Amino acid sequence: MKTIKQLFAILAVLVVSFTIIQGQPAIAHAATDDSLAAIQKRGKLVMATSPDYPPYEFQTNQKGKSKVVGMDVSIAKQIAKDLHVKLVIKSMTFDSLLVALETGKADMVMAGMNPTPERRQSVDFSDIYYVGGQDFLVNKDEASKYPNQKSLANQKVGAQTGTLQYNLAKKHIPGVTVKGMDKGADLILALKTHKLVAVGMEKPAAEAYVKNDPSLVAISSTYNLDENSSGSAIAFRKGSDSLVTAVNKSLKDIKQDNLIHKVYLKDAGKYMKVNTANTSMGHYWTYFAKGVQYTLIIAAVSGVIGVVLGVLLALMRLSKVKVFKWLSVSYIEFVRGTPLMVQVLFVYFGVGVIVNLPALISGIIAVSLNSGAYIAEIIRGGIDSVSKGQDEAAQSLGLSRSDIMKSVILPQALKNIWPALGNEFISLIKESSIVSIIGVTDLIYQLNIVRADTYRGVMPVFIAMVLYFIMTFGLTRILNHFEGRMQHD
């Protein structure tokens, strides 16, 4: 994240510089620095931030109301207090922050921002108030075994693929095996399940995890990184010397009292705890509900199409026209001989070449085509299961082929295949789970989102499992009910 933020910031600066050079009316680059006076006159200090980077700044829900909190916010409040003004917080995306500063929409920017040389060219920075640095998370029960970076030599260490942490670990820990994964939650899980001994992470993030999970501890890295790349400072419009000086005074006091570690981070941690409490499984029920909904939609639609297709294929297979028969047999055998997963990929990518299909439609098509083949075989089996005597009795009464099918064979076949058809519908619910691989938001997909969001590995899986069971079990019951009503004997 930080990496991307940095890049963004660079670009933002470039764009801003460019804009200025182009002759846009630049605001208030006063030669005489009235920055502090102006604020005190207005009575409010506008801070721009991007609240998606706990514990620096993040949103929290309290009694249904969203609020920006975090270490940076605490510091800003202290500064505003020292300046005897009110603090106003403006939230925006990270890359808009410096633009907001330049265009006078904010007086300062606090967003865990590193005072890189590029940025220093376009804005002023306060003193560095916090040096994040790099940590490793390890399991508490192994903390004595892995007390420091050195002890990780020759071990398995995880990091997000393509991040600074990944490369640092690879480069600086001798003999290490660095295991890259995409999601932070997966890394934590792998750590907790002892698939990894440590996970490299930026210090504040690591500390956030530790606060949320008592079974983890953070150990500091001993990478040598320079403060400008890893420390955070407050950004101001160029030439806001009086404001910077005032703010630095506040920061100095904050540092002297060690407020950041003693109070602000702890407070932030508390909010994060609240966040976590709010985000217990119950809190995510909408996610699961959406997943269940999609799963049922896919199963239902595919089931209906599958039956239509199945009847067609079964009639083709029983037909006397060789080509139809052959087509149907080939189709059925091929579909039943290959996994649904590969069929889903094939439809998504293959049919996609011809027409542009959303993932959901692709998924439904693939599942329908698949179940059509199975249902065709069930129907054929059902027709075969009606004793030959029934057909002969009907024939010897002089009934026509189509009357025999309609009045004698099919009604009995339907009764006979009802259980098999029911099983197929139940399979559909289960097999629709496979469409998650192409990004359809079914139950499995939603489960993975919840897993990533809550850092909890097993619980969402278990809940999904129970939900699936409820669906299949419920359907079984419904089908049994109808089966009972079809009995004549």
Add this chain to the structure above:
Amino acid sequence: MKTIKQLFAILAVLVVSFTIIQGQPAIAHAATDDSLAAIQKRGKLVMATSPDYPPYEFQTNQKGKSKVVGMDVSIAKQIAKDLHVKLVIKSMTFDSLLVALETGKADMVMAGMNPTPERRQSVDFSDIYYVGGQDFLVNKDEASKYPNQKSLANQKVGAQTGTLQYNLAKKHIPGVTVKGMDKGADLILALKTHKLVAVGMEKPAAEAYVKNDPSLVAISSTYNLDENSSGSAIAFRKGSDSLVTAVNKSLKDIKQDNLIHKVYLKDAGKYMKVNTANTSMGHYWTYFAKGVQYTLIIAAVSGVIGVVLGVLLALMRLSKVKVFKWLSVSYIEFVRGTPLMVQVLFVYFGVGVIVNLPALISGIIAVSLNSGAYIAEIIRGGIDSVSKGQDEAAQSLGLSRSDIMKSVILPQALKNIWPALGNEFISLIKESSIVSIIGVTDLIYQLNIVRADTYRGVMPVFIAMVLYFIMTFGLTRILNHFEGRMQHD
């Protein structure tokens, strides 16, 4: 990639600086600049590079021999020619390049390297020889519709998640919907299937794609980026002024003749073509072979464990001990009521909490536990299918319960369930595809790798499909053979 490379380089520089400050014996920072003379005396120019960044530099296989080629290599050759020396290429990881330079292991570094201010602090750079910039890939048939960045307003544009391109597009194209995906190949596919109208990409990468795929064209972006972030230059040890001057002269000639675009990139493209030719599906057979191997291993091992488990569960279900019966029924119903996919996740993450299991073992356990439940039902069905008369006849002869099971019921049951058991084994081959989601290198997983590697979406899927069909069809044949041999009547 470039983003990561940059970060790496920064760190490398930091580390190198640190090392030097610590008093390590620094090599040959001669006050008098003999850099050029030394090279000419030795008669060879050592270039360090990291050959994984086509078309800048990359490895190519020709007649089985691996060789570093690319635009940078062509330029270096020209430089060496101009200096009347031989070119020696040393391959290493990107982050070791500047270290190699500082420690005298190389005379220059060419690796599509951006001359950032940080780097300039520790090394000297030549003039910028190539400005990569940012491109968009669009479909050739829509090229007239989307001739430039402006035309992409309000459209769907793709980029790799978390990259510069993603953020640039999001920020600078009005009304755009940026669709992030993990893999380049998936983006291209989405583009070609018209799920996207354009894909943002670094210019050289975009050009590489265009060279490989005649249905795509690249259009330049109009982002304003500064050369130091997007241009490439050659790095030298600090103070190599004479060498830099000589090299700049060569570069100037090269630029004058427009050799880079006219010759070098085209040559690189040719090699990439060769690469692509070599990497036709046939070339990837080892990937598919490995996938088939793993798929078969998983299916076979799970099948064996499943049968053992199935017999156990079936006997428990038929036993008179209520607890056994209840346990078995609950297990079977729950497993059959939930998708294998969620079971795989559950075992991988759930059982992983207790013991540390590799993905392959987790996958096999999940598939075994799953098939055990189905096999148990098949076995129970088989035992039920033996007519009650057989049991009564055996009882009335005075045979003991266990003798009846062993000599009368089970042999007949086995014959009856053989087809169902066969179907279950065939299902196993197909269902093992699901373990790919936890990273087991089965056929589906391998298919995805090939897909990413070859930029070809449908072909690998199709091949995997055919391979699956061959496996299931082959197994069907084998099973039929054995079934034939079991017939007494």
Add this chain to the structure above:
Amino acid sequence: MTKQAVIEINNVAKQYGKTDVLKDINETVRDGQVICLIGPSGAGKSTLLRCLNRLENPTSGEIKFDGQDITVLSEKELGSIRENMGMVFQSFNLFPNMTVLENLKLAPIKVKHWDDSAAEKVAYDLLERVGLTEKAQAYPASLSGGQQQRVAIARALAMNPKVMLFDEPTSALDPEMVGEVLSVMRELADDGMTMVVVTHEMGFAKQVADEVWFMADGYIQERGTAEELFDHPKTERAKDFIGKIINS
């Protein structure tokens, strides 16, 4: 005066793959005759019967019904022949998804396109004839074997056929139910119905049959009245067989 021939079987042969089931059958069934067909299992009795209404098609030879060769009829034209030939099976073959009444009404409505009330009237008449009026609304599964077979006979009669074919109508029945079915068949014969019956009920054959045919190895080996055939069989094959069934 010999009555008019209803069914003429000329040189009929039937093969399944390489096995000859019927070898060279030449027989005539005349109006109002009751023929009993006996013979060991596998002799080809069912096959011959099923050839008569084209449930099977003979491999060669011709079968004339009312002078018309039915072996050359297309699938579509068969309906009219089959209307005139009722068939009753060993395993009853009632339609389990319909009530008794619906079983009886189905063919008149679908084939003869009668309206529902006409079909219902005939159905009730026939149910009375077989003594099952009170079972009209029952499903076949709730009936005893004997009752099912009587319904099956009524169902065949609903089409008002000229000939009735019976394939071992009582051999799937419990002994105490055999009588009720045979008595229905006896009444039918007394009413002058032309019948071909595969059966081993010698008592029935002796009482009702105008002619008994003994079939074995794909040929009609012997033909005669019940007394001639049961009491004085001429061929060895017939002697052996009749010895066996009387012996029990």
Add this chain to the structure above:
Amino acid sequence: MTKQAVIEINNVAKQYGKTDVLKDINETVRDGQVICLIGPSGAGKSTLLRCLNRLENPTSGEIKFDGQDITVLSEKELGSIRENMGMVFQSFNLFPNMTVLENLKLAPIKVKHWDDSAAEKVAYDLLERVGLTEKAQAYPASLSGGQQQRVAIARALAMNPKVMLFDEPTSALDPEMVGEVLSVMRELADDGMTMVVVTHEMGFAKQVADEVWFMADGYIQERGTAEELFDHPKTERAKDFIGKIINS
């Protein structure tokens, strides 16, 4: 002098759920007697027979075999009783996964722990007795119904039982095969085997049975010689039933 009682049935009743199938049975089978059990379908004949060797356990009452009450035996102790009571079923129930010889050898080897050659000798003796020596290596599926039933009888005899129970042994057979099975049974009776036979073959009953029991509605309604019962049934129930089976 009345022979010694082999089986004594005292106050036996049997319920399935709420339906009373056997209501109060009190009978005795003496050494060497042949009993024929007749009665309408569902009367409880099979149930009574199956109670005799504890394939079913009576709900109340006692069944003594050689003076020992078998209704109180545990599952394990039943083996010794069943060795002494052979049973033959309507549907033969040969083990299809074994040859004829293996069918015959199984029980002697597994239950009596004979060695293979001793079992084989006895098996061949019995096959000769039922006239099927040449089928020793055949699988049941390749035999006709009559042959299968004869093998089933031999298999039961291989345990050298004191009593043989038959449950409609000929009713699943084609008519011409009934004779061969009945003649094997007749020989068995002539050799003095104690037998309880559920059958409707009146000829067989008249020739062989010492006593015929007529069963209906869960009771033995009437008991007597075959002549008494078939020709002069006393109860209405018996008259009706016997009328039906003679009528056919």
